[in-house]
Amino acid sequence: MTIAPMTIRKGFIDTIGHTPLIRLARASDATGCEILGKAEFLNPGGSVKDRAALAIIEDAVAAGRLKPGGTIVEGTAGNTGIGLALVGNALGYRTVIVMPETQSQEKKDFLRLIGADLRLVPAVPYKNPGNYVRASERLAAELAETSDKGAIWANQFDNVANREGHRRTTGVEIWEQTGGRIDAFTCAAGTGGTIAGVAMALKERNPKVRVLLADPMGSAFYNHYTKGELVAEGTSITEGIGNSRITANLAGAPIDGALQVTDEEALPVVFDLVEHEGLVLGGSSGINVAGAIQLARELGPGHTIVTILADGGARYQSKLFNPDFLRSKQLPVPHWMA
Numbered sequence: 001m002t003i004a005p006m007t008i009r010k011g012f013i014d015t016i017g018h019t020p021l022i023r024l025a026r027a028s029d030a031t032g033c034e035i036l037g038k039a040e041f042l043n044p045g046g047s048v049k050d051r052a053a054l055a056i057i058e059d060a061v062a063a064g065r066l067k068p069g070g071t072i073v074e075g076t077a078g079n080t081g082i083g084l085a086l087v088g089n090a091l092g093y094r095t096v097i098v099m100p101e102t103q104s105q106e107k108k109d110f111l112r113l114i115g116a117d118l119r120l121v122p123a124v125p126y127k128n129p130g131n132y133v134r135a136s137e138r139l140a141a142e143l144a145e146t147s148d149k150g151a152i153w154a155n156q157f158d159n160v161a162n163r164e165g166h167r168r169t170t171g172v173e174i175w176e177q178t179g180g181r182i183d184a185f186t187c188a189a190g191t192g193g194t195i196a197g198v199a200m201a202l203k204e205r206n207p208k209v210r211v212l213l214a215d216p217m218g219s220a221f222y223n224h225y226t227k228g229e230l231v232a233e234g235t236s237i238t239e240g241i242g243n244s245r246i247t248a249n250l251a252g253a254p255i256d257g258a259l260q261v262t263d264e265e266a267l268p269v270v271f272d273l274v275e276h277e278g279l280v281l282g283g284s285s286g287i288n289v290a291g292a293i294q295l296a297r298e299l300g301p302g303h304t305i306v307t308i309l310a311d312g313g314a315r316y317q318s319k320l321f322n323p324d325f326l327r328s329k330q331l332p333v334p335h336w337m338a
């Protein structure tokens with residue numbers, strides 16, 4: 001085994017990004033393609049959202065909107081909240097996190113343990129004013145008025161500092177790690193920051209790289225990108241991905257199309273990665289890798305396809321890795337837990 005030269009990282013912030021690109025052996029061997037996963041679960045806060053959190057905070061500081069000791073408010077499925085709270089701790093900002101109560105207990109517990117001020121709200125659609133994103137916007141406006149050090153709304157969905165962060169880091173890293181030998185990129189979208197930023201970075205370097213959005217059931221992106229209709233059907237237990245609207249991060253992004261991936265297709269991929277490759281990932285990574293496998297079958301052998309391993313499975317032990325929960329949803333159970 002060879003070990004890359006190690007340098008000293010200057011703290012939490014300096015440890016975000018530069019994640020490994022991992023060859024997924026079973027998916028590659030089954031399709032004759034090279035299917036590579038960008039190991040975002042190895043970020044110090046445990047997910048791809050550390051990058052967006054840092055990019056949003058740096059942008060707000062540079063613009064003079066976020067002042068020393070100020071407060072960052074955000075509505076999040078959890079991972080962005082974790083990223084913002086940890087970057088906030090490292091740089092001296094408070095965080096207030098508004099989250100739908102349906103998200104995993106592990107993410108709620110973790111947010112509390114790292115000191116975020118967590119506010120849970122009912123899971124209602126964006127058009128309802130009680131929606132977590134809209135509630136966070138109101139709370140940020142209130143706190144901006146009342147707290148002496150000021151407050152900002154991170155606004156990850158429509159703040160394009162999110163996709164710019166991925167364009168400057170994730171996308172460039174993928175290009176460099178593959179030496180430009182990449183035929184296609186696919187991943188799911190929540191805010192769309194990851195797919196949009198990576199798509200921009202890759203297509204600036206080679207416009208022929210294909211970019212496909214992998215969409216879970218219950219999200220409107222698949223129908224939008226394939227039929228021009230922003231409508232959704234079905235449901236998914238995955239968290240942090242899927243949406244019913246085109247965010248500012250997605251608007252105008254060079255995305256060529258979409259793939260639809262069911263939980264029945266994605267979960268066996270997650271379990272297979274645990275059992276045969278020692279990679280313990282969350283549900284969105286299952287959608288991503290299953291999407292890459294679909295795409296490999298469409299393109300045929302000999303192509304290199306990159307996707308995102310967005311977060312780790314430990315965040316979902318009570319759902320994705322809980323046989324009782326899976327059975328209650330008529331979903332597949334890992335055979336060693338059945």
Ligand code: PMP
Nearest residue numbers: 079189190191192194240284310
């Ligand atoms: N996977 C997970 C686990 C996430 O938390 C998120 C962020 N909501 C995504 C994927 C989607 O990333 P993005 O917001 O950049 O589209």
